Amino acid sequence: MERILDYKGRWRNRTVAFRVSDEEAKLLNDLVALSGLTKQDYITRRLLCRDVVVQGNPRVYKALKNQMASIHEELKRLETCSGENDELLYTLQVIAATLSGLKGEDE
Numbered sequence: 405m406e407r408i409l410d411y412k413g414r415w416r417n418r419t420v421a422f423r424v425s426d427e428e429a430k431l432l433n434d435l436v437a438l439s440g441l442t443k444q445d446y447i448t449r450r451l452l453c454r455d456v457v458v459q460g461n462p463r464v465y466k467a468l469k470n471q472m473a474s475i476h477e478e479l480k481r482l483e484t485c486s487g488e489n490d491e492l493l494y495t496l497q498v499i500a501a502t503l504s505g506l507k508g509e510d511e
Contacts (some may be wrong), residue, residue, distance in 0.1 A: 431491050437467035438502055458502050471499055 409413045424432065437447045439456050440463055449456050458464060478492055 427491060431495065434467075434471060434495055436496060438464065438471065438498055440464040440467075457503055464502070468499060468502065471495060475499075 406439070409415055432443075432447075436443045439446050440459050440461055441449070441456065446456060448454075475492060475496060482489070
């Protein structure tokens with residue numbers, strides 16, 4: 405059997421699995437989409453305390469647009485922001501940081 409190496413020439417033959425709640429899965433999927441990385445690369449970088457550097461590309465811009473539309477709809481629905489909205493606030497912080505970084509590329 406031929407080994408399939410990743411982009412850095414590593415043979416990844418170990419599987420790591422864990423369970424998450426529906427809310428955690430949604431947040432993780434949103435953060436992965438905003439990063440432009442694969443889920444595997446995103447999780448690996450976060451677990452190993454490495455920086456997640458977002459490279460602007462059409463997928464990232466689309467994810468940002470979709471997240472902003474979703475947040476806009478949620479904000480219209482909410483009368484007040486409460487402790488139940490921690491995930492929404494965290495996603496807003498990630499989007500703001502991402503947009504700030506992408507803005508710096510254009511200047």
